[in-house]
Amino acid sequence: MPERHDIRHDSHGLPEEMLEEVVATFKALSDPTRAQIIYILTQREYSVSELSEKVPVSASAVSHHLAKLRALGLVRSSRKGNQVFYSIDDSHVAALFREALFHLDHTRQNLPYMPYQTYVAYLPEEAEPTGE
Secondary structure (H helix, E strand, O other): OOOOOOOOOOOOOOOHHHHHHHHHHHHHHOOHHHHHHHHHHOOOOEEHHHHHHHOOOOHHHHHHHHHHHHHOOOEEEEEEOOEEEEEEOOHHHHHHHHHHHHHHHHHHOOOOOOOHHHHHOOOOOOOOOOOO
């Protein structure tokens, strides 16, 4: 059963600290390289060298982007032997990115509004999150 989070719907808006964290998350995802890294990591975990083969930046730049994503809790790392692998931190991150893709698809196709609960019923089953 999904855990309930204590997020209050307040007509005065989000508390300042939460608002700053939401903005930081979207700001991190607004960078094309970081967005591509997140998308790739929704498929499976990758090492820095594997990721650098999939995005048009050096391994050093990939590491820099991953450090920012990790600081925000969007990705996590695990060591296997002498290599470090990165994965999505949890299913919320993948869902956030997937929702952005669904929104784009929905608006590009000019589809009519569908209530979220109905829309979710059509989604494929999610793969088990990697990690701990």
